[in-house]
Amino acid sequence: MKQIYSIGVGLIGGSLALDIKKQDPEVVIHGISRKDATLNQALELNIIDKKAVLEDVKHADLVIVSIPVDATVKLLPTILDLIPETALVVDAGSTKLDICKAVENHPKRRNFLAMHPIAGTEFSGPTAAFEGLFIGKTNIVCEVEKTTFKLQEKALKLFTDIGMRIRYMNPEAHDKHIAYMSHLSHISSFMLGKTVIDKEKNERDIFDMAGSGFESTVRLAKSSPEMWTPIFEQNKTNVIETLEEYINNLKHFKELMEQDDFEAVFNEMKNTNHIKDILNGIA
Template sequence: MKVTVIGLGLIGGSIAIDLRKAGLATELVGVDLNAEHARKAVELGLVDKIQTEDKALHQADIVILAIPVNAMCQLLPAVLDAVKSTAVVIDAGSTKSLICRAVANHPKREQLVAAHPIAGTENSGPEAAFSGLFKNKTNIICEKEKSSDHSLEVSMRVFNALGLHTIFMEAEEHDKHVAYVSHLSHVSSFLLGQTVLDIEKDEKNIFALAGSGFASTVRLAKSSPEMWAPIFEQNLEYLSQALLEYIMHLQRFHYHLMKRDTKELNRIMSSANEIRRVLDGIELKTKSQSEEQSVEKQK
């Protein structure tokens, strides 16, 4: 099948690699506003060639969009306009409500599958792309009742080829949960990095004193602002709620700290320790899934 990938960064590039590997894409065409990224994507073999949007959309069987979510809202209606009537369009945006709203009344809405494959690293651009990024990760499809059976079926072939496990959710519900479980982590990490850089003007102290714990908590502060600013803005309402609750928890902790109320600090931390069960569960899930897969391979 002819696959067109719009946006040749970490997400788009990694999708391209694994769709070719799985044999699902027989021709891969890339589109990217950034000429340097486009050139690099061909050089790295992520796509076979670069074309203008018009040409690339006209002949594609599958179109995958992996661009910042604000650009997604602007571009999606025109993409649906341009594709042939049998084509399937998949958007891989990290927010879903505004994107779904942007095409809610589009006559070709049923050709779109609104998805969120939850995977990534703190790196960006075509050079950050790699095979296996999506393996054993979760994919969310929103408003599945608005996609045709054909679109869903073709998109599931794409998601399965990437190793994703797909579940279904309402767009609003999706946005609310990712505000807490993903977006808040990024904000907390960006500002933790900022706070430390602000104080430790002489970086030799960070070098000497930072342990693996610090590196772990600020890892996400390396993420791309161009990608995240539009996500935060599109998910403003839920992210704002999450941020206010986080700030409230921090202030309450500060209050008990200043009162030297060790018992209460202990209680708060013991309660936060419960996250261990969740994290162990995530590890367990990934593990049992890879075992499952290796059993399947042996068959």
């Protein structure tokens, strides 16, 4: 797998390119992007070795697709049309069901591996990419049985070599769990930011008080709307369900406060403190 085509050279695609190149300096990373300015930036940052266009994937050993999930759904069949019989195509999208459906009947379905590397920051674009982003992170692989065994093996080696652990899940389960663990966090953060911005017209007050927990809670509200809108659209049913439960929990907390039942308020927090042990298990 020497000729690698990275469609999307931002935070995820760029960081994957850097890590793969570090593992094997002989690979050639070809960057593909809608925007030439982005490609030039990736080239300057040594994230890619060469600029390429979509048709060039006919020379690929590996194609990595790290673009918004709506673009992935649209582009993936064409990519599979273009690649040679021996090539592997992986995507890094935050939804998996619609993406897997988009190629379920494609004659080259067995050249595709659906995955979701659970890693990232609130930043985007080539400047956000960095070496080592994936060390110790989880890569969720869906419908592994639908990929040629040989290509599965190559992918497994590539992603474990850059430090990831692999977990297998079906696309439905992935989309449901990720709605709780990632999509809801992003919405809660965006709406927290909105609530505060709407209120605090005088930004000096935010400036002075933001140390108090706000900054980490609102961090994800810096994320790219271009990336997140299609994720919420594709995972609509699950995300709405998580939002309903979250809103109900907030309403219940507010009602307890209105009823002056601060013993119950205490217990709500005490029971959730349990999150400590769960998250400690991660480290």
